[in-house]
Amino acid sequence: MARTYRALAALLSYPTEALQAATGEIATVLAEEGIIAGPQLAAVRVFLNEVSSTDIYELQARYFALFDRSRTLSLHLFEHVHGESRDRGQAMADLIALYESHGLEMAADELPDFLPLFLEFLSLLPDQEARSMLTEPAGILRALTDRLAARNTGYMAVMAALADIAAAPAVAMSDIPEEDPDDLEAMDAAWEEAAVRFGPGEAIDACGTDRLRTQIRAGQRDARQAAAA
Numbered sequence: 001m002a003r004t005y006r007a008l009a010a011l012l013s014y015p016t017e018a019l020q021a022a023t024g025e026i027a028t029v030l031a032e033e034g035i036i037a038g039p040q041l042a043a044v045r046v047f048l049n050e051v052s053s054t055d056i057y058e059l060q061a062r063y064f065a066l067f068d069r070s071r072t073l074s075l076h077l078f079e080h081v082h083g084e085s086r087d088r089g090q091a092m093a094d095l096i097a098l099y100e101s102h103g104l105e106m107a108a109d110e111l112p113d114f115l116p117l118f119l120e121f122l123s124l125l126p127d128q129e130a131r132s133m134l135t136e137p138a139g140i141l142r143a144l145t146d147r148l149a150a151r152n153t154g155y156m157a158v159m160a161a162l163a164d165i166a167a168a169p170a171v172a173m174s175d176i177p178e179e180d181p182d183d184l185e186a187m188d189a190a191w192e193e194a195a196v197r198f199g200p201g202e203a204i205d206a207c208g209t210d211r212l213r214t215q216i217r218a219g220q221r222d223a224r225q226a227a228a229a
Contacts, residue, residue: 005130006119010022011155036165047154076114095112095118104121140174143173
């Protein structure tokens with residue numbers, strides 16, 4: 001079980017003063033476990049310094065502008081492959097059941113496909129199983145890395161580290177089209193159109209990592225077909 005995933009989850013969560021105080025501990029964990037390759041680790045260290053030295057309100061404003069104002073940077077994995085289809089609801093239910101089977105409890109206001117929560121789950125798994133699970137959304141991680149790089153933000157270092165661990169392909173996979181980061185009205189409209197709706201889903205059967213992998217892959221296949229059309 002690797003604490004690296006939990007450390008990266010913290011860095012991709014809404015910034016707090018507690019996170020700022022923990023940057024030294026996070027740096028130590030990442031260095032000791034050695035899961036992140038040298039170049040990526042150096043970039044994450046630069047971001048850790050930025051987090052620890054920047055005013056907390058500025059950090060929070062940046063986070064909001066990136067991840068709450070831009071659907072294309074959504075940290076909800078199934079948003080990038082299932083959108084608002086029925087498959088997303090079933091995938092959510094399966095993921096919740098998988099978390100519960102490993103003793104991971106979710107807060108009432110959390111969605112299971114939120115990337116930091118998924119990383120928390122990976123930290124509970126044996127190292128090889130965690131790495132294998134992370135490869136499933138690898139194309140999404142590549143898309144997020146590329147989009148964060150285009151915005152010249154330190155969060156790109158964290159996402160690039162994850163993409164590297166996942167051996168992400170060079171081709172990004174996301175059915176959310178890129179958008180103009182300066183067009184706030186368009187982004188607001190996109191979020192309104194994509195409001196998350198939940199209702200009764202199908203019964204959960206044969207829930208497990210194989211089924212979740214199939215759901216992620218199916219979503220990625222649909223995205224590729226749509227792009228080719």
